[in-house]
Each structure stands twice: as structure tokens, then as C-alpha cells.
Amino acid sequence: MAPLSIIGKPLAMTDSPAKVTGFGKYADDLSVPGMLVGKILHSPHAHARIRSIQAAKALAMPEVKAVATGQDTRIPYGILPIGHDERALALDKVRYIGDNVAAVAATTEQAAERALDLLEVDYEVLPAWFDPLESMKAAAAWIHDEKPNNIEKEYHHEFGDLAKGFGEAAFVREERYFAGEVNHAAMEPHATLALWEPDGRLTVHSSTQVPYYLHRTIAEVCEMPMSRIRVIKPLVGGGFGGKSEVIPLEVIAPVLAVKAKRPVKITYTREEVFLAHRGRPITIVELKMGITREGKISAVAARVVQDGGAYCGYGPVTVLYSGALLGAIYDISNVRYDGFRVLTNKPACGAMRGHGTVNVRFAFESMLDALACDAGLDPAEVRRRNLLKAPCITVNGLRVTSYGLPECIEKVVERSGWAQKKGQLPKGRGIGVACSHYVSGAANPIIRSNMPHTTVNIKVDRDAAVTVYTGASEIGQGSDTMHVQIAAEILGIRPGRVHLVAADTELTPVDLGSYSSRVTFMAGNACLAAAQKIRDQIFAAVAKKFGCDAARLEARDDSIFAKDDPRLRIGFDDAVVLAIDFHGALVAQGSYTPPEESRGGKHKGAGVGPSPSYSYSAQVAEVSVDTETGQVTVERIVAAHDCGKALNPVTVDGQVIGSVYMGLGQAVQEEMVWENGRLMNPSLLEYRIPSTLETPLIESIIVESEDPEGPFGAKEAGEGSLAATIPAVANAIYDAVGVRLNTLPITPEKVLAALREKEKQERARNGAKGGAR
Amino acid sequence: MTKELIQLRVNGETREVAVPPYKLLLDVLREDLGLTGSKRGCDDSSCGSCAVLADGVPILACVAIASCYQDAGITTVEGIAPPGELTPLQESYAAAGGSQCGFCSPGFLISIKALLERNPNPSDEEIRVALSSNLCRCTGYMQIYESVKRAMAHGAARVAAAPAPVGR
Numbered sequence: 001m002a003p004l005s006i007i008g009k010p011l012a013m014t015d016s017p018a019k020v021t022g023f024g025k026y027a028d029d030l031s032v033p034g035m036l037v038g039k040i041l042h043s044p045h046a047h048a049r050i051r052s053i054q055a056a057k058a059l060a061m062p063e064v065k066a067v068a069t070g071q072d073t074r075i076p077y078g079i080l081p082i083g084h085d086e087r088a089l090a091l092d093k094v095r096y097i098g099d100n101v102a103a104v105a106a107t108t109e110q111a112a113e114r115a116l117d118l119l120e121v122d123y124e125v126l127p128a129w130f131d132p133l134e135s136m137k138a139a140a141a142w143i144h145d146e147k148p149n150n151i152e153k154e155y156h157h158e159f160g161d162l163a164k165g166f167g168e169a170a171f172v173r174e175e176r177y178f179a180g181e182v183n184h185a186a187m188e189p190h191a192t193l194a195l196w197e198p199d200g201r202l203t204v205h206s207s208t209q210v211p212y213y214l215h216r217t218i219a220e221v222c223e224m225p226m227s228r229i230r231v232i233k234p235l236v237g238g239g240f241g242g243k244s245e246v247i248p249l250e251v252i253a254p255v256l257a258v259k260a261k262r263p264v265k266i267t268y269t270r271e272e273v274f275l276a277h278r279g280r281p282i283t284i285v286e287l288k289m290g291i292t293r294e295g296k297i298s299a300v301a302a303r304v305v306q307d308g309g310a311y312c313g314y315g316p317v318t319v320l321y322s323g324a325l326l327g328a329i330y331d332i333s334n335v336r337y338d339g340f341r342v343l344t345n346k347p348a349c350g351a352m353r354g355h356g357t358v359n360v361r362f363a364f365e366s367m368l369d370a371l372a373c374d375a376g377l378d379p380a381e382v383r384r385r386n387l388l389k390a391p392c393i394t395v396n397g398l399r400v401t402s403y404g405l406p407e408c409i410e411k412v413v414e415r416s417g418w419a420q421k422k423g424q425l426p427k428g429r430g431i432g433v434a435c436s437h438y439v440s441g442a443a444n445p446i447i448r449s450n451m452p453h454t455t456v457n458i459k460v461d462r463d464a465a466v467t468v469y470t471g472a473s474e475i476g477q478g479s480d481t482m483h484v485q486i487a488a489e490i491l492g493i494r495p496g497r498v499h500l501v502a503a504d505t506e507l508t509p510v511d512l513g514s515y516s517s518r519v520t521f522m523a524g525n526a527c528l529a530a531a532q533k534i535r536d537q538i539f540a541a542v543a544k545k546f547g548c549d550a551a552r553l554e555a556r557d558d559s560i561f562a563k564d565d566p567r568l569r570i571g572f573d574d575a576v577v578l579a580i581d582f583h584g585a586l587v588a589q590g591s592y593t594p595p596e597e598s599r600g601g602k603h604k605g606a607g608v609g610p611s612p613s614y615s616y617s618a619q620v621a622e623v624s625v626d627t628e629t630g631q632v633t634v635e636r637i638v639a640a641h642d643c644g645k646a647l648n649p650v651t652v653d654g655q656v657i658g659s660v661y662m663g664l665g666q667a668v669q670e671e672m673v674w675e676n677g678r679l680m681n682p683s684l685l686e687y688r689i690p691s692t693l694e695t696p697l698i699e700s701i702i703v704e705s706e707d708p709e710g711p712f713g714a715k716e717a718g719e720g721s722l723a724a725t726i727p728a729v730a731n732a733i734y735d736a737v738g739v740r741l742n743t744l745p746i747t748p749e750k751v752l753a754a755l756r757e758k759e760k761q762e763r764a765r766n767g768a769k770g771g772a773r
Numbered sequence: 774m775t776k777e778l779i780q781l782r783v784n785g786e787t788r789e790v791a792v793p794p795y796k797l798l799l800d801v802l803r804e805d806l807g808l809t810g811s812k813r814g815c816d817d818s819s820c821g822s823c824a825v826l827a828d829g830v831p832i833l834a835c836v837a838i839a840s841c842y843q844d845a846g847i848t849t850v851e852g853i854a855p856p857g858e859l860t861p862l863q864e865s866y867a868a869a870g871g872s873q874c875g876f877c878s879p880g881f882l883i884s885i886k887a888l889l890e891r892n893p894n895p896s897d898e899e900i901r902v903a904l905s906s907n908l909c910r911c912t913g914y915m916q917i918y919e920s921v922k923r924a925m926a927h928g929a930a931r932v933a934a935a936p937a938p939v940g941r
Contacts, residue, residue: 013867019867020867187874189814270817662913
């Protein structure tokens with residue numbers, strides 16, 4: 001292959017001029033004449049039956065143009081076909097404090113808020129469940145009648161021979177780990193503008209990662225054909241999974257617009273963002289793992305309980321990812337997993353960056369560190385002794401096509417000064433290592449069908465403008481730029497010549513959305529295929545003119561030329577004119593469907609976890625711990641990420657560093673605090689994401705394993721590094737002060753308590769020794 | 774409540790708006806003046822996405838009463854560069870990956886502009902402290918620092934290239 005001229009080179013994101021000037025438009029920046037403001041009434045009760053809602057007083061206000069209740073949103077929906085258990089506005093029951101009860105559309109925000117105060121709701125309060133372990137025992141007053149004991153889903157998987165595996169172990173540990181609940185906290189609060197058109201059509205601009213699913217859901221709830229609805233994704237101010245399900249306002253705004261026959265915009269407050277939630281659940285991991293004297297993991301068994309909140313959402317997928325990716329990063333023959341997704345009367349959890357893998361990885365990598373210590377082995381070396389040999393299929397049926405983890409470990413060990421530092425830093429300072437991995441998109445779609453997972457169209461017209469039409473959603477991760485780079489590389493033109501039309505259901509083909517790190521791999525491959533077809537058409541026309549074989553041609557530097565004869569050269573514009581004369585307008589379509597071999601095993605729940613390819617990450621964290629206050633300061637994190645091939649190294653670095661940053665927040669400071677179902681910190685002042693002051697130096701190292709099926713060898717970069725950060729920090733704390741923290745976030749109080757407990761035990765041991773003498 | 778006619782000088786233009794006395798500067802910018810570059814990311818002045826300059830000093834427009842700023846010159850992100858142009862800071866911000874989702878970028882650019890105007894050569898620690906009132910959820914801040922450093926290098930190059938002041 002000819003050397004690459006655009007792929008692999010740093011390129012500023014194509015939408016950055018719009019972003020650095022403030023001219024780019026996010027959903028809440030949009031407004032149209034006659035637009036109404038929508039506001040939502042939220043439940044004050046965690047679990048209650050709605051006896052009645054009186055709206056007459058609100059409707060009597062001249063500023064109020066529509067009021068909607070559950071009667072207007074009777075059709076239930078949910079992101080998974082097996083979980084259509086929520087309504088945009090509650091019909092019979094509310095199930096958490098903040099659940100959506102009614103909505104108004106009024107001429108001003110103030111009037112809408114006054115109207116909410118005039119709505120009279122009669123509730124019958126029901127017993128509520130807040131603790132997942134208690135909720136699982138519930139004999140009555142279930143949150144959803146059809147879910148006995150408030151268990152949304154449970155899965156039980158066993159691969160290999162656990163008894164044999166534990167029998168071979170020289171060291172076995174059993175521990176309980178707990179991870180608190182965290183929120184995506186994307187900087188942009190959700191917003192939706194719904195335009196009712198006089199011909200009865202709806203156009204919806206929304207802050208979504210998944211325009212296609214939103215399109216389907218609006219059609220279902222509004223009982224309109226999809227063909228009468230257009231969903232457009234404007235700039236999205238971060239998602240991280242928080243905009244990867246249909247969020248109530250995205251349905252409520254269209255419902256109000258249809259009722260009022262006027263445009264309606266709803267923008268969430270930050271508090272409403274926390275109540276809409278869909279973040280990472282409280283997770284209890286009971287883990288048992290054994291290693292041989294040589295450090296080979298002989299068996300692992302996990303029992304995981306996730307506190308899913310009041311609705312299904314992505315829940316079953318989350319709990320399946322926790323099991324599927326638990327052991328699959330290493331070569332482990334004996335794996336058991338018991339996963340429970342439990343309902344409670346709190347906002348629904350869902351997908352958040354590193355979906356399902358993060359909390360089990362924290363437990364696993366923490367325990368592996370402890371077992372390495374038991375065996376007297378270096379924790380980095382223990383990881384080296386458990387590596388897979390790609391290509392291979394893991395014990396639970398995941399096909400691994402490329403595996404850069406060995407190089408990731410080498411790189412972070414080298415860059416961090418591991419050999420000089422591990423166990424050798426002064427007391428109070430420590431270093432820890434951990435690994436993680438993630439899917440490059442799900443091999444099986446949420447809604448089973450034979451439809452390609454994504455399609456990209458490219459059009460080249462007489463003006464030689466190259467327009468790429470993609471359904472993929474730019475949410476800050478670089479989706480748009482990735483398409484431009486691939487099309488420009490294949491066609492041999494400057495990136496600036498490629499125009500992109502994205503995420504508009506009327507103009508762009510279906511793409512399943514920006515979640516599970518699927519876009520570069522899937523939409524990238526589709527874009528590559530479409531661009532190759534356009535290039536083939538151009539080459540055919542040029543070959544005919546030159547009287548040469550098309551195989552001799554190359555596209556580069558805005559021209560088409562014969563590789564072996566510099567005299568045969570034509571500019572791209574002229575080549576396009578030739579091709580159009582020859583073919584008519586140039587139009588091509590590329591699509592991507594994961595290969596059959598990548599779709600996993602046949603056991604129940606086997607559909608979640610399989611991916612066409614996996615990314616890998618290794619990290620070393622260095623921390624200092626103040627033994628007087630328990631304060632942990634993360635000093636530095638070195639992260640090496642195997643992304644297959646960095647199509648744009650600036651973007652890959654940004655994704656890796658951003659993942660580490662988010663993991664760091666969960667590791668030491670972020671937690672949603674609950675009191676009887678009420679969120680006590682629903683603001684960015686109290687839910688503290690790391691500012692510059694809490695964020696250490698984060699270094700990214702790109703590892704390129706060149707996946708055989710990725711576009712130019714690329715695989716995911718946006719999520720896989722998050723999960724390693726948390727255990728790397730926890731393991732560094734152990735190295736610094738000799739205590740293991742099994743509960744997230746690792747706050748100063750917990751560190752201090754662990755240090756005191758350790759002192760107490762040491763005193764008792766010393767005292768006992770003294771007594772024996 | 775009775776509205777009051779106020780004059781604001783925003784990005785060099787004088788604009789007249791009728792607003793209730795409690796109306797926040799951020800809402801006047803976004804709703805009355807159509808300057809949607811400044812963002813609302815929180816409810817409690819904790820995110821910094823709404824930062825604008827009032828006479829060169831960064832303030833949070835989400836907690837500023839609009840009518841109190843009639844005598845100040847307000848600069849929003851839209852006013853950092855003339856239309857169609859980018860300042861070296863904006864260029865470097867784009868090139869170094871300072872923006873991912875971009876929602877916090879207006880606030881950061883305002884804070885950085887204020888920093889570099891009062892201190893053209895800040896240390897790493899000074900940059901870190903100056904940007905501690907702005908939250909970013911995407912970047913982990915490293916590429917934002919890189920943007921600032923590239924902009925500083927550009928500023929230094931420009932100073933070096935400038936002719937020596939006369940009479941020195």
C-alpha cells in the first residue's frame with residue numbers, strides 16, 4: 001500500500017472553528033419564532049400511585065398552550081426491546097423522586113414554572129426500595145408488577161472447571177468490593193427543540209448520541225410513521241452514554257409540540273440531568289480468584305449486584321458486559337459469573353463510558369495486585385504471565401483479532417520508571433499498575449435485524465465537491481473528522497475538500513449511534529468502502545483516458561496518476577469531470593455488518609460482549625497519601641492504549657487522557673449520594689468532577705496493533721482506558737501506605753479509617769507477640 | 774415586573790434591550806442578543822461555561838445581573854476575533870485538541886484570554902490555577918494546557934519579531 005498522507009497525521013477537528021468561535025449551535029442554542037418553553041413536573045415521591053392530575057388551573061393561564069400527562073404518552077418504550085417499561089410521563093405510578101409526572105408548554109419559562117405549581121396531583125404513596133440487596137428480597141410492592149423480587153434480570157455463566165481451577169491455585173482470595181454511583185456529567189445539559197410543521201410533520205433537534213433510536217421512539221409514542229418525523233442532531237456537548245438512550249424530554253417536547261401545534265423547546269437544568277441520570281450503577285462485586293505459584297490465574301468467580309434504579313434502560317446489557325469482559329482480557333480457562341440487575345426506587349442507571357466493565361475491572365485488578373503480593377511476584381509481571389495469544393477465542397466465545405496489551409504493559413512500565421519505583425518510594429508515596437479493555441462496537445445490534453449497523457453514502461458532483469453522508473453522531477469524540485480523513489485519504493484529496501452531512505435522519509442513512517465505541521470501526525469501515533467505490537469509478541474513467549490499467553493508478557495530493565509513469569497525471573477536479581462524463585454523477589454507498597465469526601457463543605446472554613475487535617490499555621498511577629488526613633493526591637498517570645491504528649493521534653490522545661480523567665474522578669472523588677431515594681448532591685458544586693486543581697499530569701502512549709478488520713487497522717480509543725485508572729490508583733495507594741481500599745470513591749475518610757484499622761491490627765499483633773514472649 | 778430599557782456594550786457594539794431588573798447577563802446575551810456562544814452548564818455558578826469579560830475581567834454571566842453592566846465593555850467568545858478570523862489562541866486550541874465536545878470552550882477561551890492579557894508568560898502552575906474555575910469533562914485538561922502553551926509560543930515569536938521600541 002502507498003504511504004498514508006492524511007491518516008495517522010494530526011488534524012484539527014473539522015468542527016473546531018465553530019466551537020472556538022461560539023458560532024456552533026447546540027440544541028439549547030436553537031430557537032425559532034413562536035417557540036414555546038416546555039417544563040416538566042417531577043415526582044416528589046420515590047414510589048407512589050397517581051390517583052389523579054388536575055390541570056384546569058394551569059390550562060386557564062393564557063400563557064399556557066398545552067399540558068401533557070401520562071394519558072398523552074401511553075405507549076411505553078425503552079432502549080432494549082426486552083425493556084419497554086418506561087413512559088415519558090408516568091401513567092399509573094411514579095417510581096423515583098424526579099420521575100416525570102406532567103409537562104406544560106407556555107410562552108415564557110416563568111409562566112411554564114407557574115403553571116407547574118398549579119397542577120394538582122393526588123398521590124397514594126407506596127413502600128419504596130432503595131438498597132439493592134433489600135430490594136431483591138421484596139415480597140410485595142414491586143416496582144414493576146411483572147418483575148418479581150424487583151430483579152430486572154439475572155445471568156449465570158460458567159466456563160471451564162472452577163473446582164479444578166481453584167484446586168490448582170496456590171493463593172486464593174475472596175473479597176467484597178463496592179463502587180458508588182456516578183454520573184456522566186457532560187457539560188451540556190440535555191435539550192430538545194421539537195418543531196410541529198403545519199403539514200403535520202415533526203422535526204426534532206436533540207442532544208442525542210442515538211438519533212436513530214430517538215427517531216423510532218418518537219414515532220412509537222406519537223403514533224406517527226417514522227417517515228413523518230425528522231431527527232437532527234446539532235452539536236452535542238458531550239455524551240459519555242448519558243445521551244445514548246431516549247431521555248424523557250426528547251419525547252415530551254414532541255408530544256407538547258403536537259398538542260400545542262407550536263414549536264416547543266425543553267432544556268434540562270443540571271438537577272434534571274442528574275435525575276434523568278442513566279449513569280454507572282452502584283455495584284457490589286463479590287470476587288474470588290486464584291493464582292498458581294507462578295502467577296497464572298487458575299480461576300475467577302464473581303457475583304455482581306447492580307443497583308439499576310427504577311427502569312430497565314440498558315441494564316441487562318450493563319450486567320452482561322460485566323460478566324463477558326471480566327476475564328476476557330487475559331488467558332483464563334475457568335470463569336464463573338453470576339450477575340443480578342436489581343430495580344430500586346431511584347433514577348434509572350444506564351450506559352456510561354466503559355459500560356459495564358469499570359467496576360468489575362476495579363475489583364479484578366485490585367485483587368490481582370493483592371494475589372501478586374501473596375505470591376511474591378511483581379504485579380506487572382503477573383499480568384505478563386496471563387496474556388492471550390491473538391488471534392484466539394476466549395473461553396466465553398469472544399474472538400480476539402489483535403492484542404496490543406503486551407506492548408501497552410511494556411510501554412507504561414518503561415515510561416513510569418516502574419522498575420526503579422515499585423516498592424521503593426518513600427512511605428506515603430506509591431505506584432500501581434492495572435489493565436483494561438473494551439469493545440470496538442457490539443457485534444450484535446440491540447434490535448435484532450439483518451440491517452447493516454451503519455451505512456455511509458458519498459456523492460461527488462460536477463463541482464468536484466465530495467459530500468459524505470453519515471448517520472454517525474459526532475459528540476466530541478471526532479466522528480465527523482474521522483469520516484473526512486478516511487474519505488480524503490482514499491480519494492487522495494485535502495481534508496478541506498470533503499464536506500460532511502451527519503446525523504440527520506432525512507438526509508443520512510441509518511447508523512446505530514455513538515455508543516459502545518463503535519463509530520470508528522463500523523462507520524469508518526463503511527466510509528472506507530464508499531470512498532473506494534467512488535475512487536474505482538474515477539480510476540476507471542482516468543484509466544480509459546490514459547489507456548492504462550486502473551491498477552496502475554494512485555490518488556494523492558489532489559491528483560490521480562500512474563504509479564509507474566509520472567507523465568500520466570490528472571488533477572482531481574478534471575478526473576471527476578471525466579468520470580461524470582463516463583458514469584453520470586458519482587454516488588456510492590458503503591456499509592458495515594460485523595462478520596458472523598465475531599458474534600460470539602450461543603449461551604443465554606452470549607449476545608453482549610462480542611465485538612469485531614477489542615482495545616487494550618495498561619496504566620501506571622503514582623500517588624502520595626497524607627497519613628494524617630487520608631488525602632490521596634494522584635501525582636501522575638501514564639496510560640498506554642492499543643487503538644489498533646491512530647487515525648488522528650491528537651484525537652486518540654484526547655480520548656485516552658479524557659478516559660483516564662473520568663476514571664480518576666470515580667476513583668477518588670465522584671459519588672452520587674442518596675438519602676431515602678433523594679439525591680443529595682444534584683449539582684456540579686456538590687457532585688465534584690475534577691477541576692484542573694485535582695487533575696494530575698496524564699500522559700498518553702499510543703500503541704498500534706493494526707487490527708486486520710479495522711479501517712486502516714483502527715479500533716476503539718474512547719472508552720477502554722477508563723477502567724484501568726481506578727485500580728491503578730487503588731494499587732498505588734497500597735504501595736504507598738499498605739492498605740487496600742475496596743470501596744469507591746476512595747475518600748480521605750476511608751483511607752484514614754483503613755490506616756487506623758491497620759495500626760490497630762499491627763498493635764494487636766505486636767501485643768500478642770509480646771505476650772507470648 | 775416592569776421592564777427597564779438598558780444599554781449594553783457587547784463585543785464593541787452598543788445594544789439596547791428591555792429587560793426585567795432581575796434578568797441575568799447570560800440570558801440577555803443568549804435570548805435577547807442572540808449571542809449563544811456563552812453556555813449554561815450548571816445551576817450554581819460552578820462550571821464556568823458562561824464566562825465573559827467585563828472590562829477585561831472574567832465574570833460568570835450566569836450570576837451577573839445584566840443591568841449592572843451597562844458601563845462595562847462586555848466581551849463574549851463571539852468577540853474574541855473579528856468574524857471570519859481566528860486568534861492564535863483559537864487556532865492553537867483547535868490544533869492541540871483543546872475542544873472535544875466544545876461546550877466548555879467559550880468559557881475556557883475567555884479565561885485564557887484574560888490570563889494571557891495580564892500575564893503573557895504564565896508558569897504551568899499559574900495556568901492551572903487560572904483555569905480552575907472552568908470545568909471540562911472531555912479533555913482531562915492536558916490538551917487545553919498544550920493549547921495555551923502554543924498560543925504563548927506564538928505570542929513570544931510575535932514579540933521577538935517586532936521592531937525594537939524607539940528611544941530605548
